[in-house]
Amino acid sequence: MTPLAHHVPDPAQAPAGTTLTITRPDDWHLHLRDGAQLQSVLPHTAAQFRRAIVMPNLRPPVTTTALAAAYRERILAALPAGADFEPLMTLYLTDNTPAEEVLRARASGFVHAAKLYPAGATTNSDSGVTDLKQAYAALEAMQEAGLVLALHGEVTDRDIDVFDREKVFIEDKLIPLRRDFPGLRVVLEHITTKDAADYVREAEGEIAATITAHHLLYNRNAIFTGGIRPHFYCLPVLKREVHRRALLEAAISGDARFFLGTDSAPHARGDKEADCGCAGCYTGLHALELYATAFEAAGRLDRLEGFASHFGADFYRLPRNTGTLTLRKGDWVIPAELPYGDRTIAPLAHGETLGWQLHG
Ligand SMILES: NC(=O)N[C@@H](CC(=O)O)C(=O)O
Numbered sequence: 596m597t598p599l600a601h602h603v604p605d606p607a608q609a610p611a612g613t614t615l616t617i618t619r620p621d622d623w624h625l626h627l628r629d630g631a632q633l634q635s636v637l638p639h640t641a642a643q644f645r646r647a648i649v650m651p652n653l654r655p656p657v658t659t660t661a662l663a664a665a666y667r668e669r670i671l672a673a674l675p676a677g678a679d680f681e682p683l684m685t686l687y688l689t690d691n692t693p694a695e696e697v698l699r700a701r702a703s704g705f706v707h708a709a710k711l712y713p714a715g716a717t718t719n720s721d722s723g724v725t726d727l728k729q730a731y732a733a734l735e736a737m738q739e740a741g742l743v744l745a746l747h748g749e750v751t752d753r754d755i756d757v758f759d760r761e762k763v764f765i766e767d768k769l770i771p772l773r774r775d776f777p778g779l780r781v782v783l784e785h786i787t788t789k790d791a792a793d794y795v796r797e798a799e800g801e802i803a804a805t806i807t808a809h810h811l812l813y814n815r816n817a818i819f820t821g822g823i824r825p826h827f828y829c830l831p832v833l834k835r836e837v838h839r840r841a842l843l844e845a846a847i848s849g850d851a852r853f854f855l856g857t858d859s860a861p862h863a864r865g866d867k868e869a870d871c872g873c874a875g876c877y878t879g880l881h882a883l884e885l886y887a888t889a890f891e892a893a894g895r896l897d898r899l900e901g902f903a904s905h906f907g908a909d910f911y912r913l914p915r916n917t918g919t920l921t922l923r924k925g926d927w928v929i930p931a932e933l934p935y936g937d938r939t940i941a942p943l944a945h946g947e948t949l950g951w952q953l954h955g
Pocket residue numbers: 626652717718747828829830831858860861874875876
């Protein structure tokens with residue numbers, strides 16, 4: 596049903612017991628939520644990653660440097676004893692974000708990007724930007740100050756087919772935006788189409804893209820295998836196989852414009868298995884195992900380290916991590932569910948077998 600199980604021996608794949616050691620990786624797009632839910636998911640990410648760009652789409656959103664500072668403290672307080680993990684904070688742009696707030700964020704040293712959600716595009720984006728022009732003062736300041744713009748790249752027009760919203764965003768919004776701010780450093784988040792991969796590869800200036808593990812492993816059939824599968828529903832939604840292949844090509848290409856961002860986006864099981872289910876896949880538990888599976892299937896495990904551990908740090912102008920992380924080849928079954936505050940969460944591909952496991 597899915598590409599995870601390795602029941603057929605494949606000579607391109609590593610034998611059991613094989614290990615893969617890479618520089619400690621970072622997650623350049625992550626949702627940690629807050630409170631008891633933060634407490635539940637943070638240990639998973641801290642076991643996998645040294646740093647993560649933490650998305651600001653809380654309720655209420657993290658719209659100021661002061662809110663980002665407080666959220667950062669809550670994350671640090673929720674870390675398991677002995678964990679070596681650094682949250683990299685982001686600012687949630689609204690129609691009213693003043694240039695001074697951008698400058699405060701930049702000066703803080705702990706805010707590394709400002710996030711632009713087109714209003715209504717995704718989870719907790721109602722306070723996002725209604726029209727890019729409304730954010731021009733903030734964007735101008737970001738360009739000046741060198742603060743990265745992280746973009747949820749989808750148009751919100753209900754008349755545009757849900758599978759076309761990323762492509763239309765690039766044509767109608769991103770290209771004009773970058774013409775107006777050629778010096779702005781932009782990360783197009785969680786890209787899902789060949790169109791996005793082609794644009795990022797070929798565009799002028801400082802632009803990069805994050806790619807999730809689920810968009811490397813699955814096409815849109817996963818949402819409809821034998822019935823409706825809400826745990827494969829995320830935004831931007833999974834696309835056709837031709838797009839999955841293009842994303843995989845980009846990820847394994849060694850092109851430093853493409854790097855790891857899990858977009859691990861936990862929602863309580865009941866909120867996904869619902870009349871109107873939430874968008875987001877939970878991959879915080881097993882992100883690197885999922886990425887390793889995708890890179891291995893493409894015969895390019897040797898390219899995982901650049902993608903996971905080097906290129907994102909380089910783009911964000913942060914030092915690369917020291918220390919290593921090791922994955923070991925060997926089957927394990929992804930748990931059916933995990934605690935999530937006082938509720939539960941179903942990890943992506945729960946119940947299926949993964950061929951890699953974190954070793955330490
Ligand atoms: N990716 C998702 O499907 N959901 C994310 C929001 C986002 O990253 O767009 C979430 O916060 O749940």
